Amino acid sequence: SKPGQMAKWGKITSAIEKELSGSLKEINLTLCKLSAFMCISQDLVDLGPQWLDQYVRETLAEAIAMTLETGVVDGTGKDEPIGMTRDISSTASVQDGVYPRQTVKPLLELSPRALGAIVADIARDPLDPTKARTVEPGDLIFLCNPFDYWKRVMPATTYRKPDGTWIRDLLPIPADIMQTAALEEGRALLGMPSKYFAGLGVYSKKGV
Secondary structure, eight states, X not given: OOOOOOOOOOOTTSOOOOOOOOOOOOOOOOXXXXXXXXXXXXXXXXXXXXXXXXXHHHHHHHHHXXXXXXXXXXXXXXXXXXXXXXXXXXXXXXXXXXXXXXXXXXXXXXXXXXXXXXXXXXXXXXXXXEEEOOOOTTSEEEEEOHHHIIIIIHHHTOEEOTTSOEEOSOOXXXXXXXXXXXXXXXXXXXXXXXXXXXXXXXXBTTBO
């Protein structure tokens, strides 16, 4: 829909002058298949059907979850999801279905000023950069590689309280810190997950 529009003040007896316009954006949803299989040796069959069933289900579920996470975070858009790291603007140069990554911005410290500058860019309405959208507490997530978390993020966001106890993952902005192997070392992602959409489709012989 369009960015927030302003109404108009007037006298209680005045005519209503402000007309709001609205529009719906058509979104092209492409259904891709995420699948995996595994071969079972006869030795595993001998362990019993109940154990084998649980083993196969958990192994396949883990593989699918890891691949889905990678797709949501950094998917190219070609036969897979468009990841949060990708540029989906109208000016993005999409080559053979592959979306380019967004421009990387340096983050030298996890200070209020440095993080606030990035959140200020997120607060710009993507449909109209001259307008702002509210970024509420709980709207933000900070994703980083596990190596970066333990070497950089954890030391910078862990504090000792006067009573001797420790608190961790405390950023100067209201963002939840999450680790993901889908990001390479040295890169992080700050975004609003509520603005990301991924659907689930079920395929049958009759169609989707």
